[in-house]
Amino acid sequence: MSDQVPLRSDARRNRERILAAAEDVFLERGANVTLDDVAKRAGVGIGTLYRRFPTREELLAATYSARFVAFAASSRDADTGQDPLRALRSYLEQLVEHTNVYRGLAALLGTVLQVGTPGCIATSAEGRRLLANGQAAGVVRVDISFDDIVCVATAISLATEREASPNPHIVHLVDVFLNGIASRLNLSDDRFHAQQQ
């Protein structure tokens, strides 16, 4: 809807320079670096950056879009439909790992995911699909929303964003959210692991 009008060629080139620079700078120094540095690295004026990306969240979402598109596709491909809970677990673990690629992104995840970038849309859609699958199969509570999932991913990212990757702590925390803090008592966890073999 908003990108229907094609950009002039120099504008298009600048846009891509900004995205490439943002990727570099965010990777090096986190999602909270000054946008001046991104503009300088891209070799454009700060005004040009603001013209294309009025907010930091929009720049982050655009920079992340390709990565999120790939993630959503790979999640979809890996889902054999055999074990909905396992698919959701894997999705959550990877969503957190991807969020932690840029330090400081965790606190902005909810906002960033609401930007209508292809990557954000694909990631949300894939999450909603896995959630619905789990609920249809009766292995996920029906009173859970996708916002709850994002809330959880944010929490885990915040708690782990300064740790190394790959991170077993993430696996633990995802497990906490999937299975709860409360002991499952007489219900063995084997109930869930049995299908994975």
Next chain:
Amino acid sequence: MSDQVPLRSDARRNRERILAAAEDVFLERGANVTLDDVAKRAGVGIGTLYRRFPTREELLAATYSARFVAFAASSRDADTGQDPLRALRSYLEQLVEHTNVYRGLAALLGTVLQVGTPGCIATSAEGRRLLANGQAAGVVRVDISFDDIVCVATAISLATEREASPNPHIVHLVDVFLNGIASRLNLSDDRFHAQQQ
């Protein structure tokens, strides 16, 4: 340890003015207001504020201390020892409600709780006590740490900090965390509610 040396009387009065002003300003406009406004409201120079509270987190923790002390005490009083899971649930719900008193505090909760204020110490101690009780009674998983609890409270606060209080959404999210996203399958929730009557 650090507050053993008594302050000069004018310094002590200024400290209390700063805390009173911070309480007002944080309540009105959130935890991210400029500290200049706090100093102005308190009628002290900005340097005096920095001298007493070198970081925003220290000022927040000090401002919150009395509230947190009261919260920890009331949690302890309300805990009859009959239902460890219910006590933990209530603690979490109230921790989130208290965090949401100042908008913008959610993202700082983990940092603020690590400041050695009486309120922070009491709140952490009470949380650890309830966690240990639940684990001893076998109703809480033994691989949960207090940091996990804080991680969760942060997530729930972030997701709800702009909503009205009291907030049923918080109750739902605490339930998600306690009982997990996964269906408990053949295990009825009555198992947990039975003891509450």
Next chain:
DNA sequence: ACCTGAACACCGTTCAAGT
């Protein structure tokens, strides 16, 4: 239509001068 960067506003933090 787009780009540039100076200019403005704002905020955090320090520190010389004062009591």
Next chain:
DNA sequence: ACCTGAACACCGTTCAAGT
């Protein structure tokens, strides 16, 4: 010992001038 607030550094955002 403590207070003050000017000064500095830094960052986000806008917009007049230019192509």
